[in-house]
Amino acid sequence: MTPYTAATQDQLLAIRICGGIEELAASERFAAAEPDMVEAIVEGIGAFAAGEWAPLNRIGDTEGAQLQNGVVRLPDGFAEAYEAYVEQGWNAISAPAEFGGQGLPSVLGCNVLENLGTANFAFNLLPMLSIGAVEALEDHGSAAQKALYMPRLVSGEWSGTMNLTEPQAGSDVGALRTTAVPIEDGEHAGKYRITGQKIYITWGEHELARNIIHLVLARTPGAPEGSRGISLFVVPKYLVNADGSLGPKNDLRCVSLEHKLGINASPTCVMSYGDNGDCIGELVGAENRGLAAMFTMMNSARINVGSQGVQIAERALQQAVHYAADRVQSARAGAPDRTAVPIIEHPDVRRMLMRMKALTEGMRALLYYTAGQVDRGTLGNEAAALRGEVLVPLIKAWGTDTGVEVASIGVQVHGGMGFVEETGAAQHYRDARIAPIYEGTNGIQAADLVTRKLGFESGGVFAALMADIARDATDEPALFALAGDCAAIGVWMRDEASLDDRLAGSVPFCEMCAVAVAGWQMLRQKNAVEAGAATSLAAVKPATTRFFLDHIVPEAAGLKASAVAGASGLYELSALQLAG
Known part of the structure; x- marks a missing residue:
């Protein structure tokens, strides 16, 4: 497997132009995000990820969690790396x-996860x-819960999970x-006894952190039916004393691993709570x-799962480029010299590599633009x-679908060797x-866009976004359209x-929108580079x-017919006819 090298310069450009880090640093809250600090973080986490986490990627896949x-x-090696x-x-x-x-912007926290995820x-x-x-x-936590749990979760001494x-x-x-x-009474009065089973709990059990803080959804007695009757509870692996020290193990266990x-190195757990009737949890917020x-x-x-599309695409891209530069096969079409050349010289391989690279950079641009908007929201905008x-x-659905596409192209670049596990492309x-499945399937993301997000301020929020793109794309007919x-x-x-x-x-509409925003942000990056920013790029x-504007944007425009075709054609066959 090709060693990982952090895409530091493209990340810095996306953080500056798409994330708008300089504007964020002008605020009192994010004043520490000065240029030297930003560069030190991006370069530092890139080096750390490449040196400490990337070497464990292959062994994590082959040996997995047990x-x-x-x-x-x-x-x-995992314990030491963590x-x-x-x-x-x-x-x-x-x-x-x-x-x-x-207390730095989430744009920089996003960069930490991008590098770590690309490495492993x-x-x-x-x-x-x-x-x-x-x-x-x-x-949503109480002051007492924050004081008890947050410092160790923030440091990473303890880890957290989500149990839905x-x-x-x-x-x-x-x-x-x-x-x-x-x-009602006893040493745990005011808390709750949790009973039930959860599945697909990512990192639900492990020994790398000293404690695991499970956030668990459950129902209290007499709660309303459906989602209106769900409450959230903190359920620690080890009970926590008032001074923050660890008490006895809670009544919970990992039943099995999927x-x-x-993602074989990520233990995906079936968790059982309260087998002995003594699993203790604390209510977070109101019932x-x-x-x-x-x-x-x-x-x-x-957002962070959307980042995973960037992560896997970057790693697959690096491996595909490295392989294509080394693999010698056939002469260049039409060349008078019939000497075999590295496949990176052949037009179709170039097409695949350029597509991989343009899509990866487009996803990254959309990712940091999204994170920058979240940071501005934190500041009260x-x-x-x-x-x-x-x-x-947009970033979750298109980012993850595109990550799969880029990884698939990476296998294709390797040819038959891509289908062989030893190369690592598979x-x-x-x-x-x-x-594309977890944290809400991409179909759910697209449904969220058209049933809820389009209605923000009677459509004004979405309309303003598209108007901003059109304003900056007057010289780019495909993106403008x-x-x-x-x-x-x-x-x-x-x-x-x-x-x-x-x-x-x-789904096609969500992709159209994502490509429009990504193309816009890449255009902003290009203009900045041509004006003197990031001379290395x-x-x-x-x-x-x-390439993105000439190839990816027109493809997205071609989805218009599907986006407005309506549902009638989906139901012309009965369920029985579909099965037959």
Whole structure:
């Protein structure tokens, strides 16, 4: 497997131009994000990820996580790599300063996860979930809960999980059956006894952190049916004493590990709570308000899962370029010299590599633009906060679908060797395939866009986004037209289309919108580079942007017919006819 090299210069450009880090640093809250600090973080995490986490990627895939006598074991080297991650403070980059974090913009926290995930996709799920737990407790936890749990979650000494899914309750979270019964007296009075089983719990059991803080959705007695009756609870692996020291192990356990297509080093656990009737949890926020609290964590996770599309694409791209430069096969078509050349010289291989590179940079541009809007929302910019909400399904859905596409192209570049496990190209493809599924399938993301996000401020938020793209794309006819099509389809979906018609066209529409925003942000990057920014990218960025605008944008425009076709054609066959 090709060693990982951080894409530091392209990341810095995206952080500056798309994330707008200089504008963020002008605020009092993010004043520490000065240029020297930003460069030090991006270069530092890139070097750390390449040196400490990347070498474990292949062994993590081949050996995987193992459940032994109720304990999850990771391959040699993982414990030391995680300890180094905690000791160097990478978990705390964008966490609140009052609990030991550095309080920097989430744009920089996003960069930490991008580098770690590109180096080791499965391992990176551990800090990703912990960061989401920090955000959920920060927004919804009590002062006592924050004081008790946040400092160690922020440092990474403890890790966090999200427990939603049950065997009968996947995307329909309202169907969950886990219960939480109030404790009336004794040492745990005021807390709850948790009973139930959760599945697909990422890093639900391991020994790398000293404690695991599970955020668990459950029902209290008499709670309303469906999602209106869900509450959120903190359920630690080890009970925590008032002084923060660890008490006895809680009544919870990992029943089994899922046998998966990929991400083998990430223990995906079936967790059982309260087998002995003594699993203790604390209510977070108000009863029956758990789903709202969990959405804080899920929103963070959806952006970070979108980042996983960038991560796997970057790793697959690097491996494909390295292989294509080394693999000698056939003479260049039409060349008078019939000497065989590296396949990177052949037009179709160049087409694949340019597509991989342009898509990867486009995803990265969209990712940091989204994170920058979230940061502006944190500073009180309501318009940016709403725009960030609109962008979340775009980066999650298009980012992860495109990550799978780029990983697949990477296999294709390798030819038959790509289908052989030893080269490592297949691992990227296997690892990537989960990202369009978890944290809300991409169909759910597209549905969220057309049923909820399009309606923000009576359509004004979405319309303003597309108007901004059109304003900057007057010299780019394809991008200008795509923004116009997205705006028009948005009006049709919001004001005229039936719910079925909206949902039927939601996935192609979501892709159109994502490509429009990504193309816009790449155009902004190109203009900045041509004006003197990032001189090291002076030759590269205009070329990849041109490819994106000339190839990817017209493809997205071709989805218009599908986006407005309506639902009638989907139901011309009965379920029985589909099966037959």
